[in-house]
Amino acid sequence: MTEDRNNLSCAEFQAQMPDLIGGGEKASEHPHVQNCELCRALLADLETIAEAARQLLPPVEPPDNLWKQIELAIKDEDVSLDQG
Amino acid sequence: MPDSSSPTQPSDPRSDRPRGVMPLQASISPPVPNSNDDDTLARAQGGDHQAFAQLYSVHKRRIYSLCLRMVGNTAEAEDLTQEAFLQLHRKIATFRGDSAFSTWLHRLAINVVLMHLRRKGLAVISLDEAMDPAPEEGPGRSFGSPDLNLTGAIDRLALERAVGELPAGYRLIFVLHDIEGYEHNEIASMLDCSIGNSKSQLHKARLKLRDALRASSGLETQK
Numbered sequence: 001m002t003e004d005r006n007n008l009s010c011a012e013f014q015a016q017m018p019d020l021i022g023g024g025e026k027a028s029e030h031p032h033v034q035n036c037e038l039c040r041a042l043l044a045d046l047e048t049i050a051e052a053a054r055q056l057l058p059p060v061e062p063p064d065n066l067w068k069q070i071e072l073a074i075k076d077e078d079v080s081l082d083q084g
Numbered sequence: 085m086p087d088s089s090s091p092t093q094p095s096d097p098r099s100d101r102p103r104g105v106m107p108l109q110a111s112i113s114p115p116v117p118n119s120n121d122d123d124t125l126a127r128a129q130g131g132d133h134q135a136f137a138q139l140y141s142v143h144k145r146r147i148y149s150l151c152l153r154m155v156g157n158t159a160e161a162e163d164l165t166q167e168a169f170l171q172l173h174r175k176i177a178t179f180r181g182d183s184a185f186s187t188w189l190h191r192l193a194i195n196v197v198l199m200h201l202r203r204k205g206l207a208v209i210s211l212d213e214a215m216d217p218a219p220e221e222g223p224g225r226s227f228g229s230p231d232l233n234l235t236g237a238i239d240r241l242a243l244e245r246a247v248g249e250l251p252a253g254y255r256l257i258f259v260l261h262d263i264e265g266y267e268h269n270e271i272a273s274m275l276d277c278s279i280g281n282s283k284s285q286l287h288k289a290r291l292k293l294r295d296a297l298r299a300s301s302g303l304e305t306q307k
Binding site: 019021042048049050052053054056057059060061062069073074077 | 133145152153165166174290298
C-alpha cells in the first residue's frame with residue numbers, strides 16, 4: 001500500500017500512532033506531526049504520561065514480613081502433602 | 085527446611101533507568117538472566133529452599149508492584165504476591181525454559197491477579213477477555229487543545245487514580261510496559277497475544293489516561 005505520509009488526515013495519522021510510537025522512527029519526526037499542532041499536542045501528552053509513569057510510579061518493595069508468611073504457607077502445604 | 089529468613093536483596097531492576105525525558109519507544113527491558121540465575125533456578129526446581137528464597141528476593145519487587153498497580157490496595161497486593169509465589173513453589177518443576185523465567189513467572193502472577201479480579205465480580209475472566217475490552221470501553225478520537233497540554237500537570241495521586249480506573253486489560257498493558265518497562269514482544273509472550281495487539285492496547289490505555297488526567301486537572305478535552 002502506498003500512502004502519502006505528508007498528506008495524512010489526523011484520523012489516519014492517529015490510526016497509525018500505536019505502530020509509530022513503538023517503531024524505529026521517532027513519532028515526533030513524522031511529517032504529519034511537524035505540520036499538525038493538534039497531533040503534536042496529543043503526542044506530547046502521551047509522552048508526558050509515559051514519562052510520568054516511570055517517574056511517579058517506581059517499583060514498590062513488599063513488606064519484610066511477607067517472605068515469612070510465604071515460608072509458613074509453603075511449610076503448611078508440605079505438611080499437608082506429607083500427611084495426604 | 086533450611087533457614088532462609090533473610091534472602092539477600094537484589095538490585096532494583098529499574099535502577100539503571102535514565103531519569104530525564106525519554107522518548108516513548110525507549111523503554112528499558114528487565115535485566116537479562118545470567119548463569120548464576122540459571123543455577124539458582126535449577127536448584128530451586130530441585131527443591132532447594134535457599135534457592136527458592138533467592139528467586140523470591142530477585143523477583144519480589146516486580147511481582148508485588150504488578151499486583152499493587154493492578155488492585156491498588158497493599159493488603160490485597162500482599163495476598164496476591166503470596167499466592168503467586170505459592171503457585172510458583174508448586175509449579176516451578178514444570179518450567180521448561182520455553183520462555184524467560186521472568187516472563188513465565190509474570191504470566192503466572194497475572195493469572196493470579198485476573199482470577200482475583202474475577203472473584204471480586206469484575207468483568208475479567210481470562211487473559212483473552214482482559215485483552216479485549218468491550219467496544220464501548222474504547223476511547224474515542226482524542227485531540228485536545230494544543231495550548232492546554234498535560235506537561236507538568238500530572239501528580240502521583242491523580243495518575244494512580246486514573247490507572248486504577250482503567251479497564252483491567254488496558255491497565256495490565258500499561259503497568260507492564262510503561263511502569264515495569266517490558267517490551268511489546270515480552271508482553272505478547274506473557275499474554276499470548278500479538279505484538280500489534282499489545283501496542284494497540286497500550287495506545288488506547290494512554291488515550292484513556294489522557295482523557296482522565298485532563299478532566300482531573302481541569303483541562304477540557306475537545307472531541
